[in-house]
Amino acid sequence: MSDAQDDELWGSAGNIQLYASYDGWDPGRENDPNPATGDCTAAELEADDACNQKGVRITFLQNRVNPVTGVPEIKYRHVLLGWTYENSADHISFDGLHASEYPIQKGVHAGGIVWYGNYLYVADTRNGLRVFDMRTIMDLDPDGDPGTHDAMGSDTDGVKTTANVEDKTKVGRHNNVWYSFGYRYVMPQVAAWKFRSTQSNPSGSYACVATGAPKASYVSLDRSTVPDRLLMGEYCRPAGGYPSTGRIASYPVADLEQRSADVPAEGWANYLPMTNGGGQGAAAYNGTLYVNESKGTDEPGNLWRYGWNNGALVQNGQAIKTARGAEDLYLDRGMGRLWSISEHRPGVAADCTANPDPLRPAGTDYCQRVPYAHKLSWLTAQP
Structure with a gap:
């Protein structure tokens, strides 16, 4: 809301x-x-x-x-x-x-969904x-x-x-x-x-290419800018000669509401500087771009913070460890919290309940789907 x-x-x-x-x-x-x-x-x-x-x-x-x-x-x-x-x-x-x-x-x-005014994207x-x-x-x-x-x-x-x-x-x-x-x-x-360019990402693959239309894997809203903008990005798993780690861009909501003409990507338009995992969700607030990077089910994901400088994304601080299977991001401005949810469910991934990890405490299951939040003030204070 x-x-x-x-x-x-x-x-x-x-x-x-x-x-x-x-x-x-x-x-x-x-x-x-x-x-x-x-x-x-x-x-x-x-x-x-x-x-x-x-x-x-x-x-x-x-x-x-x-x-x-x-x-x-x-x-x-x-x-x-x-x-x-x-x-x-x-x-x-x-x-x-x-x-x-x-x-x-x-x-x-x-x-990814965004409720903005009378519209749901x-x-x-x-x-x-x-x-x-x-x-x-x-x-x-x-x-x-x-x-x-x-x-x-x-x-x-x-x-x-x-x-x-x-x-x-x-x-x-x-x-x-x-x-x-x-x-x-x-x-x-x-x-x-719809994207103007033809999408050339391989069908049925998580890998991405650097040309053509991106995948619309997730979307969020940035109300801290003028005008308000939708952020849209793609999840990619870099491998097999596909060079893209995932593109992310912003679009003025007012232009999208007109439902006519082209709406060019602005603001955060860039490639995510990731090499080992895929960006699962992103949100921007007061000049900081937050990106969830999934690392599969065998280790916690990373929450990255970026700034925008001279047309490029610049990393701010170290990666913050977050949930296994970290997914889309949603920013609650009133509560000052950045929300997400873990993706995996019990008994599906190979290293979840089907093959328990001996390093995990008895009776726990890290593959439960759990909503969780980070306080923005805590995130800002992290190195």
Whole structure:
């Protein structure tokens, strides 16, 4: 919420926190080449909720005091993100933002999001940014009773539609009924920003090249500059003759909101000076660029600090050890904290619970996913 408004409050709703997650299980998307998952059969798709990769959802969370009881409580709502298209009946429909849908979408897993004003910006690895509008959230169950299948109004051609949030196996518009994998709320995509150059990074590889469009691996907001800027960077794993360690650049948000003409990279535009790991997330504040570098699961990651001098990134101080699998960065201005989350989950990486490390204390697991924060004042004081 520190990003959405300059005063860090969303009107009478106060302090709202926003989280992104995605369903990457991929048994039912078309033409899945992975033999370990494959495609679900038509019958399984109709009957089994688990056969549908639901894609990206956003969770709005509000810490508040109950107006009736006076007791503190947490309220939250899940909102499914959808990209719109025109279906075979010439009506607008939508599908989920999938991490792997062949050949339509690849790599949309909400690795970075920014809520700024009415807009939500979502990093799309192979394309750029997808844009969503908080003012166009669809409520497919306005009376709060899933069994009533509420009326959703009529099209310009007079065709009436209804909604069904009980059937969790469908998404979009089918026979004039709106489906949403069972979610009550859907936020459709309203725009997209794509890189002008063709992306020449090898598909399916974490290595990067130094020419062409970068990958949009993560995104953050810098409100300490004039104008406010979005920072976007790419995760790379330098190896095999690919020279790029990852590019990072900033873009004025006001220019992006115009949705027209080219928006040139400015400010932090540069290559990250890393050689052994990949930049997983970056945030800038008051002239300092913070970058999380992942070192895999066998050792803690590094948090780097850089300044900008004569058109180049200059390292400030030593690397600060941080979480294993350190991910994207988010700066909470009011709290003065730099937030992140560790990436790995138990039993997946080879050196996690599957092969316990004898050097780790008994009963601990460093591969848990954990949100954590560094105080900016503490970071500034480090050598």
